[in-house]
Structures are given as C-alpha cells and as structure tokens.
Amino acid sequence: MENQVSTSEVFIEETFNASVEKVFSAWTDPEKLMKWYAPEGCTIRFKQLDIKPGGRFHCCIHNEKMGDCWSVGEYLEIIPLQKLVFTLANADENGHQIDPVTIGFDPEWPAATVVTITFKEENGKTRLTLHQTVAEVIAKRTGAYPSWLQALEKMRNTL
Template identity: 30%
Template sequence: MTDHETANEPEFEPSEYDMTIRRTFDAPRERVFEAWTDPEQVAQWWGPKGFTVPRCEMDVRPGGSFSIDMEGPDGTIYPDEGVFHEVDEPERLVVTSRAFEDDDGEFQLEVRQTVTFADRDGRTELTLKAEVLTATPEVAEALGGMELGWSQSLDKLEAYVDRSAGGTK
C-alpha cells in the first residue's frame, strides 16, 4: 500500500481497462487502412460523437510520430501524441499514444494500440486491441469511457468510409 492509499481504497489497476473491439466495414481493407493513416482522413472521423479534430499530423512509418488534437463539444482540446511502432500496409498498425499531460510535462496515460485489417471478401474486419501501459488514478474516468469512445469513433469511421466510397447506408 502506498502512502496516499488507505485500507478502504481499492488499488487502481490500469490493465483492467485493456480491451479488444472488432468491427466489420463494408469497404476494402486498403480503403480502411488509408482512412487510418492519412491525416486529412483521420481528422474526419477521429474521436467520440460530438468531437472534432482541428489538428492532425502523422508521419506514418516505424518510429514516426503523430499528434492529434481532439476538440470536445465544450471547446476543450484533448491532445494525443504518440509513435508508430509497426506499419504493415494494409494489414497492421501498432502505435503507442500518450495523453493527459500533467503540470510537470509527464503523461498520465499511455496506451499501446494494435489495429489489424483483415480482408473478408472485399469487406474489412478491423480488430483494435488497446493495452493500457501506464495510467494514473487521475485518468480513471477517461479510461472508463475508452471503450465507448473507441466504439463511437469506429461508428464515425464506418460512416466516413461509406460516404467517401459513395455508399448510401
């Protein structure tokens, strides 16, 4: 037990927030992969419902970085930055993202995301695995909303790839 914990407080365990989401898109995997790796396209769908992306910069290559600012409905900017570890077009991306910088410049949250894009007869089965590497108790509320946030982002991605392909869903 640490100094700031009492006997009645449960210990904060970031790995309890690890998750996997699978989604099938009615679009070829090259199209879905491109929507994940082109900053102009990412800005069209990234973030939960009601959020926008005023800034998105990406250097998509192993060791390359990304920086995405999400703007909430109330105007709050949520910066997210990270590094690409693996880029296997059009099959797989592995990135680590960091968010919630504290007053000392330390990130309170670090998550490793592995995204795979499987061809399913012209459709794409996307699997997103998020592994929480580090997190402070201060970001527990954000972690609690991570799965919903990703689900809403993937809803927006689905609508985006449908629109950009001329779909009428």
C-alpha cells in the same frame, strides 16, 4: 472449462463493408483520418502527423463541454493493408507527455498505451480488430472504450 474473453486489454472487433485498402487508408491518409478520428460531438486537429514507422503524432480532440484533450504517440509498426501499431499517451499542447492524473484522468489509467489495429479481408469486407493495452473495465469507466466505438462508427460513415 468455459472460453472467457480477456478483460486485461481493450478488444474491439468490427466488420466494415469496404475493402481492406479503403479501411487501411482511413487510418493512414491524414485527410481521411481527420474526418473521423474523434468520438461523436468532438473534432480533432493535428499539430504533427507523420504516418510511418518511427513517425510521431501530436493531436487535440476538442469537445465543447469537456474542452481539449491532447495526446502524442509514435507509430511502431506499419504493415500495409495488415497492421498498424502505435503508442498513445496524454500530453500538453506543446507535445510533452504528462501524467494522466494531473489532468483529471482515472488514477488507474496508464501513462501510455499501445494500440494495435489489424485488418483482414473477408469476402470483400474488412474485419478490423483493435487492441489497446489498458484494462477494458477502466476504458469503459473512463469513456475511452465508447469513444473508440463512436470514432469507428464515424469512420464507417466516411468509407
């Protein structure tokens, strides 16, 4: 029986030539997060950003051609230097969660997803894994998957 990678969720694994402290900080320091947490050609701004368990965020990723994409979420779990778990959902600019279909998203895109980031030190480098609770095929079709890859590359360049 062959080993098969599950496509029931987005799974991305990257190794960064930086310490776990630096990579974790890129996700949890608001000033650092604002420098990279958006795909190539996009900018991000936060109306709310409270990085702690139970803390919430409300942000807008802006693209000159595509316009604004608002989202909200809540930090469910933060284990320093090890793990970060948060919800992610589409929203309006007032922070109210909205049905993704009403803003033109794929009808199979879920109303909310959970994103889990893990950090592991390996010989002075950091192995980061990202899981998101949406089928990888849908994430690739909608552009969410390549957007994660682009954002992580931007993060790599800020470390």
